[in-house]
Amino acid sequence: MKKIVIIGAGGHSKVVQDIVEAMGEYRLMAILDDQYEVLKRKGNVYFGPILSYRSLFIHFECKVIIAIGRNDLRLKIVNELNLDVMDYGTVIHPTAIVGKNVSIGKGTVIMPNVVLNAGASVGNHVIVNTSSVIEHDTHLDDFIHIAPSATLTGAVKVGTGTLIGAGSTVIPSITIGEWCKVGAGSTVIKDIPNASTAVGSPARIIK
Structure with a gap:
């Protein structure tokens, strides 16, 4: 099963989480958002700030989805992460x-x-x-x-x-x-x- 990290923990993220579960193709590894000061674990899912993402990506070899409704913020985060487009799910x-x-x-x-x-x-x-x-x-x-x-x-x-x-x-x-x-x-x-x-x-x- 493919692994995925969701960036964003707001209302839109809740819907994306439901879709990921309904698809049955991904295992959700982490939800990252700047509201988290430290990286925590709840069950099999990590929660933490976006800046923690890089180490998670290297460790888990995950795909990424940016679950944020604002177009400009998704663009900003994509530019900051500077990942290859194929790293996204x-x-x-x-x-x-x-x-x-x-x-x-x-x-x-x-x-x-x-x-x-x-x-x-x-x-x-x-x-x-x-x-x-x-x-x-x-x-x-x-x-x-x-x-x-x-x-x-x-x-x-x-x-x-x-x-x-x-x-x-x-x-x-x-x-x-x-x-x-x-x-x-x-x-x-x-x-x-x-x-x-x-x-x-x-x-x-x-x-």
Whole structure:
């Protein structure tokens, strides 16, 4: 059985822990978060600060998943750890539907009841949250968060670091730039440039 370390101990981490257990492919070795001052052991799982990670990785030969919802913090931690991308695991809930010719990157979490249809591609360190739909030929870059029940229809492109809010809909062939925020419940019918915030139905850029 493969071994895994989870970085982050908040609410999102709880869900990732459940998915890891449901997968049955990983043995959870440690949960690391800066709230811990020292490394402790509870049962067969270690708890400790992120800086303790390197020694654990060498000792246990673990995969890593960064279970933190904020895109910028996941990027920051990846840069600080400076690991090879192959050192990261990929976590996919058994209820997710993954179509043909779908690619999913390392460090990415696919939550329960997600649909990834044919030809979709998902980058590294992405969160595709509960019951989201990623339609055919849609491309997600790295460090994206697709919030629960969002729908990205066919051939959508989303840039690095972007957050798509809960319950949002993006119509076909739309491009959303890097480090954007799309408000919950929005309907995106036009392209959104980099570093924009868009809300409403139809979505309008407010920042």
